[in-house]
Amino acid sequence: xxxxxxxxxxxxxxxxxxxxxxxxxxxxxxxxxxxxxxxxxxxxxxxxxxxxxxxxxxxxxxxxxxxxxxxxxxxxxxxxxxxxxxxxxxxxxxxxxxxxxxxxxxxxxxxxxxxxxxxxxxxxxxxxxxxxxxxxxxxxxxxxxxxxxxxxxxxxxxxxxxxxxxxxxxxxxxxxxxxxxxxxxxxxxxxxxxxxxxxxxxxxxxxxxxxxxxxxxxxxxxxxxxxxxxxxxxxxxxxxxxxxxxxxxxxxxxxxxxxxxxxxxxxxxxxxxxxxxxxxxxxxxxxxxxxxxxxxxxxxxxxxxxxxxxxxxxxxxxxxxxxxxxxxxxxxxxxxxxxxxxxxxxxxxxxxxxxxxxxxxxxxxxxxxxxxxxxxxxxxxxxxxxxxxxxxxxxxxxxxxxxxxxxxxxxxxxxxxxxxxxxxxxxxxxxxxxxxxxxxxxxxxxxxxxxxxxxxxxxxxxxxxx
RNA sequence: GGAGAGGUGGCAGAGCGGUUGAUUGCACCGGUCUUGAAAACCGGCAGGGGUGAAAGCCCCUCGAGGGUUCGAAUCCCUCCCUCUCCGCCA
Numbered sequence: 001x002x003x004x005x006x007x008x009x010x011x012x013x014x015x016x017x018x019x020x021x022x023x024x025x026x027x028x029x030x031x032x033x034x035x036x037x038x039x040x041x042x043x044x045x046x047x048x049x050x051x052x053x054x055x056x057x058x059x060x061x062x063x064x065x066x067x068x069x070x071x072x073x074x075x076x077x078x079x080x081x082x083x084x085x086x087x088x089x090x091x092x093x094x095x096x097x098x099x100x101x102x103x104x105x106x107x108x109x110x111x112x113x114x115x116x117x118x119x120x121x122x123x124x125x126x127x128x129x130x131x132x133x134x135x136x137x138x139x140x141x142x143x144x145x146x147x148x149x150x151x152x153x154x155x156x157x158x159x160x161x162x163x164x165x166x167x168x169x170x171x172x173x174x175x176x177x178x179x180x181x182x183x184x185x186x187x188x189x190x191x192x193x194x195x196x197x198x199x200x201x202x203x204x205x206x207x208x209x210x211x212x213x214x215x216x217x218x219x220x221x222x223x224x225x226x227x228x229x230x231x232x233x234x235x236x237x238x239x240x241x242x243x244x245x246x247x248x249x250x251x252x253x254x255x256x257x258x259x260x261x262x263x264x265x266x267x268x269x270x271x272x273x274x275x276x277x278x279x280x281x282x283x284x285x286x287x288x289x290x291x292x293x294x295x296x297x298x299x300x301x302x303x304x305x306x307x308x309x310x311x312x313x314x315x316x317x318x319x320x321x322x323x324x325x326x327x328x329x330x331x332x333x334x335x336x337x338x339x340x341x342x343x344x345x346x347x348x349x350x351x352x353x354x355x356x357x358x359x360x361x362x363x364x365x366x367x368x369x370x371x372x373x374x375x376x377x378x379x380x381x382x383x384x385x386x387x388x389x390x391x392x393x394x395x396x397x398x399x400x401x402x403x404x405x406x407x408x409x410x411x412x413x414x415x416x417x418x419x420x421x422x423x424x425x426x427x428x429x430x431x432x433x434x435x436x437x438x439x440x441x442x443x444x445x446x447x448x449x450x451x452x453x454x455x456x457x458x459x460x461x462x463x464x465x466x
Numbered sequence: 467g468g469a470g471a472g473g474u475g476g477c478a479g480a481g482c483g484g485u486u487g488a489u490u491g492c493a494c495c496g497g498u499c500u501u502g503a504a505a506a507c508c509g510g511c512a513g514g515g516g517u518g519a520a521a522g523c524c525c526c527u528c529g530a531g532g533g534u535u536c537g538a539a540u541c542c543c544u545c546c547c548u549c550u551c552c553g554c555c556a
Contacts, residue, residue, distance in 0.1 A: 003538090076516085079515085079517095079525085080516070080517070082516095083524060083525045087523095087524055087525070089537080093535095093536050093537040094484070095536095096484075096536055097483095097484035097485080097555095098484080110536045110537095111536085113536040114536060132492070203502090282476075282513090403513095407476095414513080446479095
């Protein structure tokens, strides 16, 4: 992924940040003080730079420690001096007010403070500059992997946790979903090219209905038996939200923008709008955990994936996903991730799809994740397991950027929440898996028991005769 | 899109350019009273940051950013958002 972030909002003064070690054309976050905007707790960097750098090294990120320490030293000196001057100005100005009230001549006093103001202005400007540089550096640092996350820089180091289900033993050569979707224009990629372009699809008839059935089934499962609240969210998100969950500033190239209002991006996942529901909130302890599920389309530019998965539904610019999000107390997040993983697995089990659970290595995880499990579903035509869900614990990383907090006890200081999310599951890929795993020799599709109520009791999907 | 009004602490709602980071009410926390609870009364109660071993001291924040000023919640500019009316529209 080659991020080419470009902040489209105008910044007075034209401050644009600068090129950091790993970042490109780094957009400066508007309005957010750097100590709030960092992904990592800046204190852990200040106090435990070695350990932090070592942990980041595990995921292939080399922290520019010299630069950080230099900036931090300057920041400290400037901040102390600035605050001294501010304190001085404040007391003197107050004195002027009092002198004026007594009817004294205040002109000499004013001149004195005026001189002080020059140095103050300079200090404030310098401090601002240093903070923006620090900001840019810090915003580009990914989350720290949990201790037992395997070492490794890519998917080769992922660890298989377990396998569920057994791939069917076909007595014919299984077809892939593209072939299975040919009859009656069930899946029509050419039509999609005509109306939109490549990496889109048109579905027709029973296939479109099956796709819808899958979505409904998943929503019912999560709301009915897993305790999530069904939530409807916008499909366009503002930059603040995208920043909160970590898509911006680094990964703008993966998103679709909207021309008429350049602040907006189409959501690449409901994680963005769902998780950001708690941005800038202070929740009461008894409101936690929050469990939310949403069905949304997702839009991804797939820049840089040319030539990969060009055939079929696997990698599309637009796809549907049922997303699970949990907002929890910090001490509960590890358990919550396991539970959420189970909720996603329940979908695959109900659909009678063989899959395996992978624990991602430090280097293969997303930018904001501290721990990620991928669910990979068996695709017979590819003779491989392919990702169908990704479940992550972000710990306080997103919460810090979002300033999403809760009050542990009435009257106590607010604390950052932990955020968890995962797909439960990607609908398009579920459709692919269902077609390919439950296909029969004649091209018909067996519908798993649990899904039948959503298809009017149908047990087999017969391909339309030409 | 046009016209008007407005954005202040968890909520409600004050705030002449100068001890206002902010009166007050509600909510909340602690206490007195009570067998217990309620009521009443007393006290506490924004968020973040810097520095420090700590106590503490200090700084920032009244939608956001910039400006004027010795000094801005209060004045000016830009932007965002909310509400009312009009237009348009599923």
